[in-house]
Amino acid sequence: MQSLTNRSKVVSDKKMTFMEKIYLPAIIKGMMITITHFFSKKTTISYPEETRPFSPVYRGMHVLKRDDIGRERCTACGLCAVACPAEAITMIAAERKAGEENLYREEKYASSYEINMLRCIFCGDCEEACPKEAIFLTNRIVEAGYQREPFIFTKNELVEPLDPAKRIDVSKRQTKAVLEFKKNGNLPHNK
Amino acid sequence: METWELLSKIIFLFVILAITLVVAMYSTYAERKVAAFMQDRLGPNRAGPYGLLQPLADGLKMFMKEEIIPTMANRTLFILGPSIAMTTALLTGVVIPWGGNLTIAGHVISLQVADLNIGILYIFAMVSIGVYGIMLGGWASNNKYALLGSVRAASQMISYELAMGMAIIALVLTTGTLSLKEIVDQQQGWHWNIFYQPLGFLIFLVCAFAETNRAPFDLPECETELIGGYHTEYSSMKLGFYLFAEYINMFISAAVIATLYFGGYNFPFLNRLPLDANVLTILGSVVFFLKIFFLIFLFMWIRWTLPRFRYDQLMNLGWKGFIPISIANIMVTGVVIYFKELFF
Numbered sequence: 001m002q003s004l005t006n007r008s009k010v011v012s013d014k015k016m017t018f019m020e021k022i023y024l025p026a027i028i029k030g031m032m033i034t035i036t037h038f039f040s041k042k043t044t045i046s047y048p049e050e051t052r053p054f055s056p057v058y059r060g061m062h063v064l065k066r067d068d069i070g071r072e073r074c075t076a077c078g079l080c081a082v083a084c085p086a087e088a089i090t091m092i093a094a095e096r097k098a099g100e101e102n103l104y105r106e107e108k109y110a111s112s113y114e115i116n117m118l119r120c121i122f123c124g125d126c127e128e129a130c131p132k133e134a135i136f137l138t139n140r141i142v143e144a145g146y147q148r149e150p151f152i153f154t155k156n157e158l159v160e161p162l163d164p165a166k167r168i169d170v171s172k173r174q175t176k177a178v179l180e181f182k183k184n185g186n187l188p189h190n191k
Numbered sequence: 192m193e194t195w196e197l198l199s200k201i202i203f204l205f206v207i208l209a210i211t212l213v214v215a216m217y218s219t220y221a222e223r224k225v226a227a228f229m230q231d232r233l234g235p236n237r238a239g240p241y242g243l244l245q246p247l248a249d250g251l252k253m254f255m256k257e258e259i260i261p262t263m264a265n266r267t268l269f270i271l272g273p274s275i276a277m278t279t280a281l282l283t284g285v286v287i288p289w290g291g292n293l294t295i296a297g298h299v300i301s302l303q304v305a306d307l308n309i310g311i312l313y314i315f316a317m318v319s320i321g322v323y324g325i326m327l328g329g330w331a332s333n334n335k336y337a338l339l340g341s342v343r344a345a346s347q348m349i350s351y352e353l354a355m356g357m358a359i360i361a362l363v364l365t366t367g368t369l370s371l372k373e374i375v376d377q378q379q380g381w382h383w384n385i386f387y388q389p390l391g392f393l394i395f396l397v398c399a400f401a402e403t404n405r406a407p408f409d410l411p412e413c414e415t416e417l418i419g420g421y422h423t424e425y426s427s428m429k430l431g432f433y434l435f436a437e438y439i440n441m442f443i444s445a446a447v448i449a450t451l452y453f454g455g456y457n458f459p460f461l462n463r464l465p466l467d468a469n470v471l472t473i474l475g476s477v478v479f480f481l482k483i484f485f486l487i488f489l490f491m492w493i494r495w496t497l498p499r500f501r502y503d504q505l506m507n508l509g510w511k512g513f514i515p516i517s518i519a520n521i522m523v524t525g526v527v528i529y530f531k532e533l534f535f
Contacts, residue, residue: 027497034229034496044233 056172059122059137062115063168064159067105072159073134076110080126080135088119089126106132113158117142117151133178136170199300207284207304215438216246218487222438225491253431261424265331272328273425273432279321280439286310287446288372290456290476293469302456302476303372310371311359314447315352318402321440322348325404328433329421340420343410347401347505351408354513355398358391361517361524362451375455385452390520392452394513399444401509404437406494410502445486446479453482 019025045052054060065073076093094111096104103109126135145151160168174182181187220235220242227234235242260269287310290302307313322345329341365387366374378384385392401408410420422433449455456475464471500508 027493030496031492034492037231038225038228040231042228042233043231046233046236 054139056139058139059124061117061138061140061142062120062126062153062158063136063138063140063170064113064155065134065136065170066160066162066167069102070162071101071103071105072109073105073132074110074113075106075108075132075134076113077108077131079129079131083125083129084120085123085125086119086121088116088121090114090116110155113155115153115158117153118148127173133174136168136173138168138170138173140168195298199298200304203300203302204285204304207289208281211281211284211439211442214442214483214487215435216250218438218441219249219434220246221487222491222494225488226495229492229495250431253428256427258427258429259424261333263333264424265333268327268331269424270429272324272326272331272421273429273436274324275327276321276324276436277432277439279317279324280436280443283314283317283443284446286313286371287443287450288375288455289479291472293472295469301372302472306370306372309369311363311369311451314443315356315359318440319348319352321436324433324436325421328425332421332424334424336418337421337423340423343502344404344421347404347408347410347509350506350509351398351401351513354394354509354517355402357514357517357521358388358394358398359451361391361521362388362395364521364524364528371450371455375450375457378454379457381459383452383454383457388452388520388524390516391524392448394517394520395452396448397513399448400490400493401505403440403444403490405441405490407497407500408505409494409499410505441487441490442483445483445490448486449479449482453486455479 067073076091078091078093081087081089081091091110091114092112093108096107096109122137124137127137142151142153160166223245224234224242235245238244238248260266285304286307288301288303288306293300293302325344326341329337329339329344332338362374362384363369365384366377368374368377374384400406404410422430425433456472456479458475458478464474466474
């Protein structure tokens with residue numbers, strides 16, 4: 001059989017030669033291996049002080065995006081909830097009233113939007129399903145907790161802040177196709 | 192014995208005790224660091240700078256733990272076990288020459304507590320009694336794993352003590368004395384015994400690993416098979432004593448090996464340095480401790496390199512390997528010395 005790494009050795013129980021019997025050459029060989037590891041670079045990441053660099057497409061805690069002038073993008077279509085394999089997403093839709101145009105982008109919005117972070121498997125299917133570019137997974141970590149209740153994230157936790165300085169950058173998670181699509185100003189999506 | 196001499200001896204005794212304990216304490220830290228480094232990890236680094244307070248934290252933890260004596264255990268022997276292990280481990284330090292002579296205010300102070308003319312035998316006697324600590328502890332626990340561990344410890348120590356003793360006989364043939372001080376003084380310059388007794392050194396080293404229950408000979412306490420071996424039932428500081436005794440034994444073994452085979456506090460060009468005699472003595476002691484620390488590192492290096500022996504392999508190696516080789520070593524040494532005296 002073709003081996004994958006060419007490093008495998010066929011084991012045999014032949015009689016040991018004298019050099020093998022006195023163990024010493026093998027022991028010294030082993031000690032040389034351990035001493036090189038002794039001086040080699042350590043793989044430990046001392047966590048609170050150092051953090052592991054995240055991949056640009058890391059799938060962590062979700063964000064509900066606002067558009068450039070601060071309106072919520074989500075229109076409560078429910079496609080994310082349908083796409084969710086863990087059934088972690090639930091929402092209640094509501095109609096936009098007059099005077100709320102600066103709050104919500106479309107006529108319909110999610111008055112309540114909840115993700116159960118204990119159910120979520122961070123697959124990213126919700127963001128794939130979203131036609132409005134409203135939900136994205138970010139490189140933020142969902143922190144550990146002692147109770148179950150706080151793990152049901154509501155709009156308070158999920159919607160990104162209004163303050164432009166505190167906006168959450170998801171440009172790295174947007175695919176090339178999406179970026180190309182956004183350039184086309186004629187489409188209603190981008191208005 | 193004059194008063195100042197007695198006083199200096201007592202002070203020195205306490206200094207040695209303190210050094211032994213501190214070295215043993217920091218051996219636990221060094222062990223964890225060495226293990227971590229050899230496995231590409233960092234090891235303990237949270238308690239104090241570089242984790243240097245880790246041994247204190249460990250000790251404190253041991254003290255705070257609940258003291259448990261099993262109901263079916265033999266209480267007296269259960270307590271006696273770790274006490275013996277600890278006491279005998281500490282007793283061996285007195286015959287080791289930690290340095291030459293210091294001259295303070297006209298008084299010559301030897302950096303050795305007792306220059307016994309049978310120093311080596313004394314160490315062997317103490318080490319042999321140390322086995323009782325393990326045996327009694329394991330038996331008194333009334334636990335089958337502890338008993339198995341102690342039985343293994345006893346048979347292993349007896350097997351390897353033989354080979355160790357015979358390695359020493361060959362050494363004594365070349366040195367002609369049992370006093371550790373004299374053995375050290377004979378090894379001035381480069382006349383280290385390791386060059387005269389390389390095979391004897393190897394046997395002694397391996398047997399020292401076995402005597403101190405260190406990997407690859409840590410069968411008495413192998414965690415994977417015997418859940419801790421002889422100290423399965425121990426908790427709190429009694430467990431601490433067993434573990435600590437092992438590290439003290441390691442320190443003392445390293446000191447004995449350095450004394451017997453690596454010239455003790457001698458180092459080449461010692462006498463050619465234009466320095467005060469006292470400074471030279473202290474320098475010699477420092478060198479001696481460097482040798483000891485290297486040997487302790489060797490103990491750890493081996494431990495984190497080799498897997499544990501199987502029990503039959505252990506016995507084979509001891510009885511069929513080391514004992515014939517050490518007898519041959521004695522014979523060859525004897526013949527060489529005989530012909531050397533005959534012709535030169």
